[in-house]
Amino acid sequence: MKPVIDAAQNMEPFIPLLRERGVRTVIRYYNHRNSARLPTKRLEKAEAEALIDAGFDLAVAFQQTGGAKGAIGDLDKAHGEADAVQALKLAKELGQPEGSAIYFAVDHDYFRESELRAIEPYFAAVHAALVGKYRVGVYGSGAVGGRMVSKGFAELIWLAGAKGWSGTRDMLKTDRWALFQGDIDMVEPGAFSYDGNEVSPAHGDFGQFRLGDADAVPANTFALTTPASPKVLMEVRARDGLKLRPTASTEFPAKQSLPLGSIVSALGRNGDWVLVDIDGDGASDGFMHGDFLKVVAGGFPVTPASGDTPYDIARAELALGIAEVPGPGSNPRILLYHSHTTLKATSDEVAWCSAFMNYCVDMAGLVGTHSAGARSWHDSGWGRDVTASPQPGDIVVFSRTGGGAPAGSGHVGFWVEADDESITVLGGNQSNRVRLQKYPKDGVLGTQKYKVLSVRRG
Numbered sequence: 517m518k519p520v521i522d523a524a525q526n527m528e529p530f531i532p533l534l535r536e537r538g539v540r541t542v543i544r545y546y547n548h549r550n551s552a553r554l555p556t557k558r559l560e561k562a563e564a565e566a567l568i569d570a571g572f573d574l575a576v577a578f579q580q581t582g583g584a585k586g587a588i589g590d591l592d593k594a595h596g597e598a599d600a601v602q603a604l605k606l607a608k609e610l611g612q613p614e615g616s617a618i619y620f621a622v623d624h625d626y627f628r629e630s631e632l633r634a635i636e637p638y639f640a641a642v643h644a645a646l647v648g649k650y651r652v653g654v655y656g657s658g659a660v661g662g663r664m665v666s667k668g669f670a671e672l673i674w675l676a677g678a679k680g681w682s683g684t685r686d687m688l689k690t691d692r693w694a695l696f697q698g699d700i701d702m703v704e705p706g707a708f709s710y711d712g713n714e715v716s717p718a719h720g721d722f723g724q725f726r727l728g729d730a731d732a733v734p735a736n737t738f739a740l741t742t743p744a745s746p747k748v749l750m751e752v753r754a755r756d757g758l759k760l761r762p763t764a765s766t767e768f769p770a771k772q773s774l775p776l777g778s779i780v781s782a783l784g785r786n787g788d789w790v791l792v793d794i795d796g797d798g799a800s801d802g803f804m805h806g807d808f809l810k811v812v813a814g815g816f817p818v819t820p821a822s823g824d825t826p827y828d829i830a831r832a833e834l835a836l837g838i839a840e841v842p843g844p845g846s847n848p849r850i851l852l853y854h855s856h857t858t859l860k861a862t863s864d865e866v867a868w869c870s871a872f873m874n875y876c877v878d879m880a881g882l883v884g885t886h887s888a889g890a891r892s893w894h895d896s897g898w899g900r901d902v903t904a905s906p907q908p909g910d911i912v913v914f915s916r917t918g919g920g921a922p923a924g925s926g927h928v929g930f931w932v933e934a935d936d937e938s939i940t941v942l943g944g945n946q947s948n949r950v951r952l953q954k955y956p957k958d959g960v961l962g963t964q965k966y967k968v969l970s971v972r973r974g
Contacts, residue, residue, distance in 0.1 A: 518699060518712030518796040522577070526556040528566040530707050537704075538797045541573040541724050543713070546606045546618070547580045548599075561610050564727060573724040575617065577655050577674070578603045582623030588634055591622060596641030604645065610727070614649050617723020619674050622656030627682035632663045639669035651723050653694070658687030665692065666844060672723055677711060679751075679777070679812070688749070688813035690845035694719035696813065698749070698779035698796075714749060714779065714796055717814060718848060748782040748814035750790065758809070760802040764789035771802050779812070780804065784819030785832075791819075811836050814848065817879060826876040826974065827909030830930050830942050830950075833876070839949035840864045853944060859888040872944025873911065873928050882974050890926035891915065891969065899972040906931045906971040912939060913970055914955060919963030927955065931971060939968070 522543035527534065534542070544559035551557070564574060578599055583591040603618050612618075620642055626635060643652050653672035654661040659682040661673035673693045675684050677700035687693050699712030715722060752758045752774050759770035764786040774780070774794065781798075784791040789803040820829055833849075841847045846864040854861040856874035870892060874884035885892040892898070894913040902910055909930055916925040929943025938954045946953040958967045 517704075518714065520695065520713040520715055521710045522697070522713060523708055523710040524554050524557045525708055526560075526563050527708065528563045530704075531566065531570045533704065533707060534572065535570065538795065539572065541575060542567055543575040543577060546576055546578040546603050548602055558606075559610065564610055568727050573726060575619070575722065575724045576612065577619035577621055577653070579621035579623065579655070582621035583626070584623040586624055588626065588631060591635045591638040593637035593641050596638035597645065600642045600645035604649070607650065612650075612727070613725050615651070616725035617651040617653045617672055618646065619653035619655045619672065619723070622654065622660045623676070625657055625678065625681040627657070627659050632659065635660065636664070636667060636669065639664045639667070643669040653723055657681035658683030658685070658693070662687060662692065662844070672719070685812065689847060690841045691716070691718040691848040691851060692845040694722040696749070712796065748818055749812050750780055750782050750792070750809040751812045752776055752778040752780070752808065753810045754808040758804050760792070760794065760804055762802050764803045780809070782809070782818050786821055817852065820879050824880055825909060826880045826882065827930050829876040829879045833872070833950050834942060834952070836950075838944075854888075856884065856886065857888040858886050861888065867945055869928050869943050869945040872950065877974065889924070890928040891924060893928050893972055894926075894969040899974040901970050902973045903968070903971045906934070908932055911972040911974075912941060912968060913972065914966045915969055916964050916966055918965050921964055926969070927966065
Protein backbone atom coordinates (compact mmCIF):
# COMPACT_ATOMS: atom_id res chain seq x y z
CA MET A 517 0.00 0.00 0.00
CA LYS A 518 1.35 3.43 -0.96
CA PRO A 519 2.18 5.89 1.86
CA VAL A 520 -0.42 8.30 0.42
CA ILE A 521 -3.89 6.93 -0.24
CA ASP A 522 -7.29 8.45 -1.01
CA ALA A 523 -10.52 6.81 0.11
CA ALA A 524 -14.22 7.65 -0.17
CA GLN A 525 -15.30 6.22 3.18
CA ASN A 526 -14.70 6.76 6.89
CA MET A 527 -11.20 5.43 7.63
CA GLU A 528 -11.31 5.69 11.43
CA PRO A 529 -12.22 2.00 11.93
CA PHE A 530 -9.18 0.96 9.90
CA ILE A 531 -6.49 2.96 11.69
CA PRO A 532 -4.58 -0.13 12.93
CA LEU A 533 -4.58 -1.58 9.40
CA LEU A 534 -3.39 1.71 7.90
CA ARG A 535 -0.50 1.75 10.37
CA GLU A 536 0.37 -1.83 9.53
CA ARG A 537 0.42 -1.06 5.81
CA GLY A 538 2.73 1.95 6.21
CA VAL A 539 0.26 4.69 5.25
CA ARG A 540 1.38 8.21 6.15
CA THR A 541 -1.23 10.48 4.56
CA VAL A 542 -4.95 9.90 4.00
CA ILE A 543 -6.76 12.00 1.40
CA ARG A 544 -10.46 12.41 2.09
CA TYR A 545 -13.33 14.39 0.61
CA TYR A 546 -15.49 17.47 1.05
CA ASN A 547 -18.85 17.66 -0.74
CA HIS A 548 -22.37 19.06 -0.52
CA ARG A 549 -23.98 15.73 0.38
CA ASN A 550 -23.16 12.05 0.53
CA SER A 551 -24.78 9.49 -1.77
CA ALA A 552 -26.49 6.22 -0.86
CA ARG A 553 -23.57 4.38 -2.49
CA LEU A 554 -20.95 6.35 -0.51
CA PRO A 555 -22.70 7.32 2.74
CA THR A 556 -19.47 8.33 4.54
CA LYS A 557 -17.60 9.99 1.68
CA ARG A 558 -17.41 13.38 3.43
CA LEU A 559 -14.63 13.82 5.98
CA GLU A 560 -16.09 14.64 9.40
CA LYS A 561 -14.25 16.17 12.34
CA ALA A 562 -14.35 13.06 14.54
CA GLU A 563 -12.67 10.99 11.83
CA ALA A 564 -10.11 13.72 11.11
CA GLU A 565 -9.19 14.03 14.78
CA ALA A 566 -8.86 10.26 15.14
CA LEU A 567 -6.54 10.04 12.12
CA ILE A 568 -4.44 12.97 13.30
CA ASP A 569 -4.21 11.55 16.83
CA ALA A 570 -3.02 8.29 15.31
CA GLY A 571 -0.17 10.13 13.56
CA PHE A 572 -1.50 10.44 10.02
CA ASP A 573 -1.50 13.57 7.87
CA LEU A 574 -4.60 14.61 5.96
CA ALA A 575 -5.29 16.13 2.58
CA VAL A 576 -8.68 16.98 1.10
CA ALA A 577 -10.43 17.19 -2.24
CA PHE A 578 -13.83 18.70 -3.01
CA GLN A 579 -15.90 16.40 -5.22
CA GLN A 580 -19.61 16.30 -5.78
CA THR A 581 -19.94 15.26 -9.41
CA GLY A 582 -16.77 16.88 -10.76
CA GLY A 583 -18.34 17.01 -14.21
CA ALA A 584 -18.29 13.20 -14.40
CA LYS A 585 -19.66 11.51 -17.53
CA GLY A 586 -19.37 14.73 -19.50
CA ALA A 587 -21.65 16.85 -17.28
CA ILE A 588 -19.54 19.94 -17.93
CA GLY A 589 -22.37 22.20 -16.75
CA ASP A 590 -21.42 21.20 -13.19
CA LEU A 591 -18.12 23.04 -13.72
CA ASP A 592 -19.43 26.52 -14.52
CA LYS A 593 -18.96 29.74 -12.55
CA ALA A 594 -22.08 29.27 -10.39
CA HIS A 595 -21.00 25.79 -9.33
CA GLY A 596 -17.49 27.07 -8.64
CA GLU A 597 -18.86 29.74 -6.33
CA ALA A 598 -21.15 27.27 -4.54
CA ASP A 599 -18.44 24.61 -4.20
CA ALA A 600 -15.96 27.16 -2.85
CA VAL A 601 -18.43 28.40 -0.23
CA GLN A 602 -19.13 24.84 0.90
CA ALA A 603 -15.43 23.93 0.94
CA LEU A 604 -14.63 26.95 3.11
CA LYS A 605 -17.50 26.11 5.47
CA LEU A 606 -16.34 22.51 5.88
CA ALA A 607 -12.70 23.52 6.27
CA LYS A 608 -13.65 25.94 9.06
CA GLU A 609 -15.76 23.30 10.83
CA LEU A 610 -12.93 20.81 10.54
CA GLY A 611 -10.26 23.24 11.67
CA GLN A 612 -8.18 22.80 8.53
CA PRO A 613 -5.25 25.21 8.87
CA GLU A 614 -4.95 28.02 6.36
CA GLY A 615 -2.10 27.62 3.91
CA SER A 616 -2.89 23.96 3.27
CA ALA A 617 -4.64 22.89 0.06
CA ILE A 618 -8.10 21.98 -1.14
CA TYR A 619 -8.17 20.10 -4.43
CA PHE A 620 -11.23 20.45 -6.68
CA ALA A 621 -12.08 17.46 -8.85
CA VAL A 622 -12.63 17.37 -12.59
CA ASP A 623 -13.65 13.76 -13.03
CA HIS A 624 -13.77 13.50 -16.82
CA ASP A 625 -11.32 13.75 -19.71
CA TYR A 626 -12.09 17.24 -21.00
CA PHE A 627 -9.56 18.14 -23.67
CA ARG A 628 -11.15 20.31 -26.37
CA GLU A 629 -10.23 23.99 -26.32
CA SER A 630 -13.89 24.89 -25.92
CA GLU A 631 -14.18 22.56 -22.92
CA LEU A 632 -11.07 23.85 -21.18
CA ARG A 633 -12.22 27.42 -21.75
CA ALA A 634 -15.65 26.56 -20.32
CA ILE A 635 -14.09 25.18 -17.11
CA GLU A 636 -11.94 28.24 -16.46
CA PRO A 637 -14.74 30.28 -14.79
CA TYR A 638 -15.27 27.47 -12.28
CA PHE A 639 -11.66 27.62 -11.10
CA ALA A 640 -11.56 31.41 -11.34
CA ALA A 641 -14.47 31.51 -8.88
CA VAL A 642 -12.82 28.94 -6.59
CA HIS A 643 -9.54 30.85 -6.63
CA ALA A 644 -11.26 34.16 -5.88
CA ALA A 645 -12.97 32.65 -2.84
CA LEU A 646 -9.94 30.77 -1.47
CA VAL A 647 -7.10 33.20 -2.24
CA GLY A 648 -5.23 34.16 0.91
CA LYS A 649 -6.78 31.25 2.81
CA TYR A 650 -6.11 27.94 1.08
CA ARG A 651 -4.04 26.80 -1.86
CA VAL A 652 -6.14 25.57 -4.78
CA GLY A 653 -5.39 22.20 -6.30
CA VAL A 654 -6.83 20.50 -9.38
CA TYR A 655 -7.62 16.79 -9.52
CA GLY A 656 -7.99 15.54 -13.06
CA SER A 657 -6.12 15.22 -16.33
CA GLY A 658 -2.82 16.80 -17.24
CA ALA A 659 -4.62 19.00 -19.76
CA VAL A 660 -7.07 20.40 -17.20
CA GLY A 661 -4.50 20.74 -14.42
CA GLY A 662 -1.94 22.40 -16.66
CA ARG A 663 -4.51 24.83 -18.04
CA MET A 664 -5.76 25.98 -14.64
CA VAL A 665 -2.26 26.37 -13.21
CA SER A 666 -1.07 28.31 -16.26
CA LYS A 667 -4.07 30.66 -15.87
CA GLY A 668 -3.18 31.28 -12.24
CA PHE A 669 -6.41 29.73 -10.92
CA ALA A 670 -4.65 26.82 -9.17
CA GLU A 671 -1.26 25.96 -7.72
CA LEU A 672 -1.17 22.17 -7.35
CA ILE A 673 -1.94 19.34 -9.78
CA TRP A 674 -3.15 15.91 -8.68
CA LEU A 675 -3.17 13.65 -11.73
CA ALA A 676 -6.00 11.14 -11.91
CA GLY A 677 -5.03 7.52 -12.39
CA ALA A 678 -6.35 7.37 -15.95
CA LYS A 679 -2.99 7.65 -17.73
CA GLY A 680 -4.79 7.84 -21.08
CA TRP A 681 -6.48 11.11 -20.19
CA SER A 682 -5.34 14.10 -22.22
CA GLY A 683 -1.99 15.58 -21.27
CA THR A 684 -1.40 13.24 -18.32
CA ARG A 685 1.53 11.27 -19.72
CA ASP A 686 3.20 14.50 -20.87
CA MET A 687 2.60 16.13 -17.50
CA LEU A 688 4.19 13.17 -15.70
CA LYS A 689 7.44 13.89 -17.55
CA THR A 690 7.65 17.36 -15.99
CA ASP A 691 8.21 18.84 -12.55
CA ARG A 692 4.72 20.40 -12.49
CA TRP A 693 2.54 17.67 -10.90
CA ALA A 694 2.27 17.17 -7.14
CA LEU A 695 0.39 13.86 -6.83
CA PHE A 696 -0.30 10.99 -9.20
CA GLN A 697 -3.00 8.43 -8.54
CA GLY A 698 -0.91 5.52 -9.81
CA ASP A 699 -2.82 2.65 -8.17
CA ILE A 700 -6.56 2.92 -8.75
CA ASP A 701 -9.49 0.87 -7.47
CA MET A 702 -7.41 -1.08 -4.99
CA VAL A 703 -9.20 -3.25 -2.41
CA GLU A 704 -8.15 -4.22 1.09
CA PRO A 705 -10.25 -7.41 1.45
CA GLY A 706 -12.96 -7.17 4.05
CA ALA A 707 -12.08 -3.56 4.84
CA PHE A 708 -12.08 -0.74 2.30
CA SER A 709 -11.26 0.30 -1.24
CA TYR A 710 -8.75 3.01 -2.02
CA ASP A 711 -6.37 4.52 -4.57
CA GLY A 712 -2.61 4.69 -4.04
CA ASN A 713 -0.77 7.91 -4.85
CA GLU A 714 2.77 8.82 -5.78
CA VAL A 715 4.26 12.08 -4.51
CA SER A 716 6.27 14.11 -7.01
CA PRO A 717 9.94 14.59 -6.10
CA ALA A 718 9.36 18.29 -6.80
CA HIS A 719 6.44 18.64 -4.38
CA GLY A 720 7.06 17.08 -0.98
CA ASP A 721 4.55 19.66 0.25
CA PHE A 722 1.37 18.88 -1.65
CA GLY A 723 -0.94 20.72 0.74
CA GLN A 724 -1.25 18.08 3.47
CA PHE A 725 -1.94 19.15 7.04
CA ARG A 726 -2.61 18.35 10.65
CA LEU A 727 -5.31 20.00 12.70
CA GLY A 728 -4.27 22.75 15.06
CA ASP A 729 -0.73 23.11 13.68
CA ALA A 730 0.69 26.60 13.45
CA ASP A 731 2.00 25.64 10.03
CA ALA A 732 -0.08 23.81 7.48
CA VAL A 733 2.70 21.48 6.43
CA PRO A 734 3.31 18.67 8.95
CA ALA A 735 6.67 17.77 10.39
CA ASN A 736 6.93 14.60 8.31
CA THR A 737 6.58 16.39 4.97
CA PHE A 738 7.76 14.09 2.21
CA ALA A 739 11.35 15.22 1.64
CA LEU A 740 11.60 13.55 -1.73
CA THR A 741 13.84 16.19 -3.24
CA THR A 742 16.91 14.79 -1.47
CA PRO A 743 19.29 12.39 -3.25
CA ALA A 744 18.65 9.88 -0.44
CA SER A 745 15.13 9.35 -1.81
CA PRO A 746 15.52 8.34 -5.47
CA LYS A 747 12.26 8.06 -7.39
CA VAL A 748 11.84 7.01 -10.98
CA LEU A 749 8.32 5.83 -11.77
CA MET A 750 8.14 2.97 -14.25
CA GLU A 751 5.17 1.21 -15.83
CA VAL A 752 4.86 -2.52 -16.51
CA ARG A 753 4.58 -3.00 -20.27
CA ALA A 754 4.34 -6.81 -20.41
CA ARG A 755 0.90 -7.81 -21.73
CA ASP A 756 0.67 -10.88 -19.50
CA GLY A 757 2.17 -9.16 -16.47
CA LEU A 758 5.73 -9.00 -15.18
CA LYS A 759 7.28 -11.18 -12.49
CA LEU A 760 8.86 -9.71 -9.37
CA ARG A 761 11.86 -11.81 -8.39
CA PRO A 762 13.98 -11.91 -5.21
CA THR A 763 17.25 -11.60 -7.15
CA ALA A 764 18.40 -10.18 -10.47
CA SER A 765 18.00 -13.52 -12.22
CA THR A 766 15.48 -16.23 -13.04
CA GLU A 767 17.24 -18.67 -10.70
CA PHE A 768 14.63 -18.42 -7.95
CA PRO A 769 10.81 -18.53 -8.20
CA ALA A 770 8.95 -15.26 -8.68
CA LYS A 771 7.52 -13.60 -5.57
CA GLN A 772 4.48 -12.34 -7.49
CA SER A 773 3.42 -10.97 -10.87
CA LEU A 774 2.29 -7.38 -11.50
CA PRO A 775 -0.27 -6.76 -14.26
CA LEU A 776 0.15 -4.60 -17.35
CA GLY A 777 0.04 -0.91 -16.44
CA SER A 778 1.24 -1.30 -12.85
CA ILE A 779 3.37 1.58 -11.57
CA VAL A 780 6.53 0.85 -9.57
CA SER A 781 9.38 2.99 -8.26
CA ALA A 782 12.85 2.15 -9.56
CA LEU A 783 15.53 2.18 -6.88
CA GLY A 784 18.53 0.89 -8.81
CA ARG A 785 19.64 -1.50 -11.48
CA ASN A 786 21.79 -4.57 -11.92
CA GLY A 787 22.53 -5.13 -15.58
CA ASP A 788 19.20 -5.69 -17.34
CA TRP A 789 17.33 -5.91 -14.04
CA VAL A 790 15.70 -3.06 -12.10
CA LEU A 791 15.42 -3.02 -8.31
CA VAL A 792 11.88 -1.86 -7.55
CA ASP A 793 9.66 -0.61 -4.76
CA ILE A 794 6.05 -1.61 -5.42
CA ASP A 795 4.55 0.07 -2.34
CA GLY A 796 6.13 3.51 -2.76
CA ASP A 797 7.61 3.45 0.74
CA GLY A 798 11.25 3.58 -0.34
CA ALA A 799 11.95 -0.06 0.59
CA SER A 800 13.02 -2.54 -2.09
CA ASP A 801 10.67 -5.41 -2.92
CA GLY A 802 12.71 -7.26 -5.54
CA PHE A 803 13.84 -7.15 -9.16
CA MET A 804 11.96 -6.89 -12.45
CA HIS A 805 13.39 -7.20 -15.95
CA GLY A 806 14.05 -3.76 -17.42
CA ASP A 807 13.05 -4.73 -20.96
CA PHE A 808 9.42 -4.73 -19.83
CA LEU A 809 9.47 -1.51 -17.79
CA LYS A 810 9.01 1.98 -19.23
CA VAL A 811 9.92 5.21 -17.45
CA VAL A 812 6.85 7.42 -17.07
CA ALA A 813 8.05 10.00 -14.55
CA GLY A 814 10.85 11.09 -12.32
CA GLY A 815 14.20 12.75 -12.47
CA PHE A 816 16.20 10.96 -9.83
CA PRO A 817 19.08 8.61 -10.61
CA VAL A 818 18.81 4.88 -10.94
CA THR A 819 21.88 3.54 -9.16
CA PRO A 820 24.53 2.44 -11.68
CA ALA A 821 25.75 -1.12 -11.76
CA SER A 822 29.14 -1.82 -10.22
CA GLY A 823 31.94 -0.97 -12.62
CA ASP A 824 29.86 1.28 -14.89
CA THR A 825 31.89 3.94 -16.70
CA PRO A 826 30.63 7.46 -17.47
CA TYR A 827 29.99 6.24 -21.02
CA ASP A 828 27.87 3.36 -19.68
CA ILE A 829 25.83 5.86 -17.67
CA ALA A 830 25.38 8.04 -20.77
CA ARG A 831 24.14 5.10 -22.85
CA ALA A 832 21.64 4.22 -20.12
CA GLU A 833 20.35 7.81 -20.21
CA LEU A 834 20.13 7.64 -24.00
CA ALA A 835 17.85 4.61 -23.66
CA LEU A 836 15.48 6.63 -21.46
CA GLY A 837 14.75 9.12 -24.24
CA ILE A 838 15.46 12.21 -22.14
CA ALA A 839 14.35 15.45 -23.82
CA GLU A 840 13.37 18.99 -22.89
CA VAL A 841 9.70 19.54 -22.10
CA PRO A 842 7.87 21.87 -24.53
CA GLY A 843 6.05 24.76 -22.92
CA PRO A 844 5.96 25.45 -19.17
CA GLY A 845 7.71 23.16 -16.74
CA SER A 846 10.98 21.29 -17.07
CA ASN A 847 12.05 17.68 -17.41
CA PRO A 848 13.04 16.79 -13.82
CA ARG A 849 15.80 14.51 -15.04
CA ILE A 850 17.48 17.44 -16.81
CA LEU A 851 17.18 19.40 -13.56
CA LEU A 852 18.95 16.44 -11.96
CA TYR A 853 21.80 16.90 -14.44
CA HIS A 854 21.90 20.60 -13.53
CA SER A 855 22.25 19.71 -9.84
CA HIS A 856 25.70 18.30 -10.62
CA THR A 857 27.05 21.77 -11.45
CA THR A 858 27.65 24.78 -9.24
CA LEU A 859 25.15 26.77 -11.33
CA LYS A 860 22.30 24.37 -10.35
CA ALA A 861 19.99 25.80 -13.01
CA THR A 862 16.27 25.29 -12.48
CA SER A 863 15.12 25.17 -16.10
CA ASP A 864 15.74 22.73 -18.93
CA GLU A 865 16.03 25.78 -21.20
CA VAL A 866 19.48 26.50 -19.71
CA ALA A 867 22.28 24.86 -21.74
CA TRP A 868 22.93 21.47 -20.17
CA CYS A 869 25.57 19.56 -22.16
CA SER A 870 28.18 20.01 -19.42
CA ALA A 871 25.61 19.27 -16.72
CA PHE A 872 24.89 15.95 -18.45
CA MET A 873 28.61 15.12 -18.57
CA ASN A 874 29.05 15.96 -14.89
CA TYR A 875 26.11 13.73 -13.99
CA CYS A 876 27.55 10.78 -15.94
CA VAL A 877 31.05 11.24 -14.50
CA ASP A 878 29.81 11.71 -10.93
CA MET A 879 27.49 8.70 -11.11
CA ALA A 880 30.43 6.54 -12.21
CA GLY A 881 32.29 7.48 -9.04
CA LEU A 882 34.66 10.00 -10.63
CA VAL A 883 34.79 13.75 -10.12
CA GLY A 884 33.76 16.08 -12.94
CA THR A 885 34.38 19.78 -13.35
CA HIS A 886 31.02 20.67 -11.75
CA SER A 887 30.92 23.63 -14.12
CA ALA A 888 28.00 24.38 -16.43
CA GLY A 889 30.50 25.57 -19.04
CA ALA A 890 31.27 23.07 -21.78
CA ARG A 891 34.82 24.34 -22.25
CA SER A 892 35.60 23.73 -18.56
CA TRP A 893 36.56 20.15 -19.45
CA HIS A 894 39.35 21.53 -21.68
CA ASP A 895 40.24 24.74 -19.88
CA SER A 896 40.65 23.04 -16.48
CA GLY A 897 42.81 20.28 -17.96
CA TRP A 898 40.41 17.61 -16.69
CA GLY A 899 41.75 14.07 -16.98
CA ARG A 900 44.38 13.26 -19.58
CA ASP A 901 44.66 14.75 -23.05
CA VAL A 902 44.18 11.84 -25.49
CA THR A 903 43.42 13.91 -28.59
CA ALA A 904 46.00 11.98 -30.56
CA SER A 905 44.43 8.57 -29.82
CA PRO A 906 40.73 8.90 -28.87
CA GLN A 907 38.56 5.93 -28.03
CA PRO A 908 34.78 5.48 -27.69
CA GLY A 909 33.72 6.90 -24.33
CA ASP A 910 36.39 9.62 -24.18
CA ILE A 911 35.16 13.18 -23.66
CA VAL A 912 35.46 15.49 -26.65
CA VAL A 913 35.38 19.27 -26.16
CA PHE A 914 34.54 21.76 -28.92
CA SER A 915 34.73 25.52 -29.17
CA ARG A 916 31.59 27.09 -30.65
CA THR A 917 31.52 30.48 -32.38
CA GLY A 918 29.21 32.50 -34.61
CA GLY A 919 25.46 32.40 -34.94
CA GLY A 920 24.97 34.48 -31.82
CA ALA A 921 26.98 32.17 -29.55
CA PRO A 922 28.38 34.08 -26.53
CA ALA A 923 32.15 34.39 -26.19
CA GLY A 924 33.71 31.29 -24.69
CA SER A 925 30.92 28.97 -25.86
CA GLY A 926 31.50 25.33 -26.53
CA HIS A 927 30.02 21.86 -26.53
CA VAL A 928 31.02 18.64 -24.79
CA GLY A 929 30.00 15.01 -25.19
CA PHE A 930 31.25 11.44 -25.47
CA TRP A 931 33.32 10.40 -28.50
CA VAL A 932 31.54 7.52 -30.24
CA GLU A 933 33.25 7.28 -33.65
CA ALA A 934 34.73 9.53 -36.31
CA ASP A 935 35.46 9.89 -39.99
CA ASP A 936 37.79 12.34 -41.73
CA GLU A 937 35.47 15.31 -41.29
CA SER A 938 33.20 14.69 -38.31
CA ILE A 939 32.76 13.02 -34.92
CA THR A 940 29.65 11.18 -33.75
CA VAL A 941 28.97 12.41 -30.23
CA LEU A 942 26.71 11.02 -27.50
CA GLY A 943 25.71 13.97 -25.36
CA GLY A 944 23.07 16.06 -23.71
CA ASN A 945 21.39 19.16 -25.13
CA GLN A 946 21.93 17.87 -28.65
CA SER A 947 18.82 19.09 -30.48
CA ASN A 948 17.30 19.54 -26.99
CA ARG A 949 17.69 15.92 -25.94
CA VAL A 950 20.16 13.16 -25.08
CA ARG A 951 21.06 11.72 -28.46
CA LEU A 952 23.76 10.77 -30.95
CA GLN A 953 24.71 13.58 -33.31
CA LYS A 954 27.53 14.37 -35.72
CA TYR A 955 29.71 17.46 -35.18
CA PRO A 956 32.43 18.74 -37.53
CA LYS A 957 36.00 18.45 -36.33
CA ASP A 958 36.58 21.94 -37.67
CA GLY A 959 33.66 23.32 -39.59
CA VAL A 960 30.14 24.71 -39.65
CA LEU A 961 26.98 23.08 -38.32
CA GLY A 962 23.90 25.17 -38.88
CA THR A 963 24.89 28.79 -38.22
CA GLN A 964 27.80 28.04 -35.88
CA LYS A 965 31.36 26.89 -36.28
CA TYR A 966 32.69 24.01 -34.17
CA LYS A 967 36.33 23.09 -33.61
CA VAL A 968 37.75 20.30 -31.47
CA LEU A 969 39.80 21.71 -28.59
CA SER A 970 40.83 18.38 -27.04
CA VAL A 971 39.71 14.88 -26.14
CA ARG A 972 39.90 13.95 -22.44
CA ARG A 973 40.05 10.65 -20.58
CA GLY A 974 39.37 10.30 -16.84
